[in-house]
Amino acid sequence: xxxxxxxxxxxxxxxxxxxxxxxxxxxxxxxxxxxxxxxxxxxxxxxxxxxxxxxxxxxxxxxxxxxxxxxxxxxxxxxxxxxxxxxxxxxxxxxxxxxxxxxxxxxxxxxxxxxxxxxxxxxxxxxxxxxxxxxxxxxxxxxxxxxxxxxxxxxxxxxxxxxxxxxxxxxxxxxxxxxxxxxxxxxxxxxxxxxxxxxxxxxxxxxxxxxxxxxxxxxxxxxxxxxxxxxxxxxxxxxxxxxxxxxxxxxxxxx
Numbered sequence: 001x002x003x004x005x006x007x008x009x010x011x012x013x014x015x016x017x018x019x020x021x022x023x024x025x026x027x028x029x030x031x032x033x034x035x036x037x038x039x040x041x042x043x044x045x046x047x048x049x050x051x052x053x054x055x056x057x058x059x060x061x062x063x064x065x066x067x068x069x070x071x072x073x074x075x076x077x078x079x080x081x082x083x084x085x086x087x088x089x090x091x092x093x094x095x096x097x098x099x100x101x102x103x104x105x106x107x108x109x110x111x112x113x114x115x116x117x118x119x120x121x122x123x124x125x126x127x128x129x130x131x132x133x134x135x136x137x138x139x140x141x142x143x144x145x146x147x148x149x150x151x152x153x154x155x156x157x158x159x160x161x162x163x164x165x166x167x168x169x170x171x172x173x174x175x176x177x178x179x180x181x182x183x184x185x186x187x188x189x190x191x192x193x194x195x196x197x198x199x200x201x202x203x204x205x206x207x208x209x210x211x212x213x214x215x216x217x218x219x220x221x222x223x224x225x226x227x228x229x230x231x232x233x234x235x236x237x238x239x240x241x242x243x244x245x246x247x248x249x250x251x252x253x254x255x
Contacts, residue, residue, distance in 0.1 A: 001030075001102075002026075002027070002029050002250060002251070003028060003144060003250065004023075004026055004030070004032070005148075005248065005250070006241075006249075007033075007035045007108070007244060007246035008033050008035060008036065008244045009037070009245055009246065010035065010037040010038070010244075011036040011069070013243075015044075015047060017242070018243060019243045020047050020048075020050075022241050022243065022248075023071075024051055026248070028250060030073075030074075030097070030099075031070070031072075032070055032146040032147060033068065033070070033071070034067075034068050035066060035068075035148065036059065036066075036068065036069050037066070037067060038057075038064070039057075039059045043057060048071055053073055054075065055069060056069060056072075056076075058081045058094075059092050060091050061091070061092070062090075065091070066091045066092045066108055067092040067108070068092055068095045068106045068147070070095055070097045070104065070106050072099075074099060077098050077099060077100060078097070078098040079095070079098075080095065080098075082094060082095070083128075083132055087124070088125060088128065093125070094106070094107050101141070102142040102253075103140040103143045105136075105143070105144065105147070106146055106147055107146070107147035107148075108147055108148050109126075109148060109150045110122040110125050110150065111150045111169070112168035112169070122150070122168070122174075126174070126177045130177070134185075137185060137186075137225050140225075141227045142225070142228055143224075143225040143228075144224050144228070144251070145186065145221075145223040146223075146249075147220065148219060148246065149178065149220070149221050150168075150219050151169055151175065152164075152169055152170045152217050152218055152219055153179065153182075153188065153218075154175070156196070156198050157218035158170055158201075159214065159217070160215065169217060169219060170217075186225055186226070187223060187224045187225075187229060187232070188221060189221075189222045189224050190218075190235045190237065192224075192229075192232060192235065194235075201216025201217055201218045201237075201239070202216070202217070202218050202219060202220035202237055202239075202247050203217045203218075203219050203220065203245060203246045203247075204245060206245055211242075214239075220246055222235065222249055222250070224251065232251065232253065233254045235249070235250065235252070237249050
């Protein structure tokens with residue numbers, strides 16, 4: 001089973017750049033999207049239906065902002081829209097689909113790069129999400145948390161760790177949160193298979209030709225609860241997919 005996660009930075013824009021063709025070739029069973037920037041009524045589901053997917057959209061209250069989605073070839077046993085916290089549900093941050101013993105979250109963590117008030121909001125979200133994910137893990141032992149975390153975990157995950165030591169997304173407090181998250185029972189699936197592989201990023205600034213120079217950040221993750229460890233088969237990053245300032249990340253599970 002292949003699960004793919006992709007911050008598309010506007011699903012309608014990504015579709016004009018070949019997103020459907022990429023998804024057809026990637027052939028994932030479940031696709032988690034973040035930053036869809038659209039309401040369900042604005043999206044043509046037939047594009048995804050032609051690829052064999054049913055779609056569940058969870059948009060932000062603010063038009064053209066945030067939002068998450070899950071596409072699946074199999075019918076989920078349950079879809080949970082939101083996380084039950086009004087601040088984050090208004091921003092369209094979390095959606096979950098359950099497939100029997102496997103549960104898949106598509107999450108879009110806040111960015112703090114636009115100012116101090118958003119950095120404070122990001123810390124509130126991280127505090128909330130720690131308990132939220134831990135509680136889910138107790139009831140849903142086959143849990144995957146996919147999405148744009150907006151955090152680089154370690155120096156290997158960013159092109160210039162010294163130059164970005166004071167940048168949102170690589171602040172000590174954010175990195176400590178992520179370390180604690182993985183220590184609390186979640187596995188960074190990419191690092192599970194490639195612990196020392198450098199220069200593998202999932203986001204690049206639009207400025208200074210960053211993508212062509214591979215001056216990027218690895219801020220998109222698929223985290224698996226530790227009970228799924230024996231089912232992990234492979235994981236990867238697809239930097240050649242250029243429908244967004246991010247690229248897709250994926251994991252394969254054994255049955």
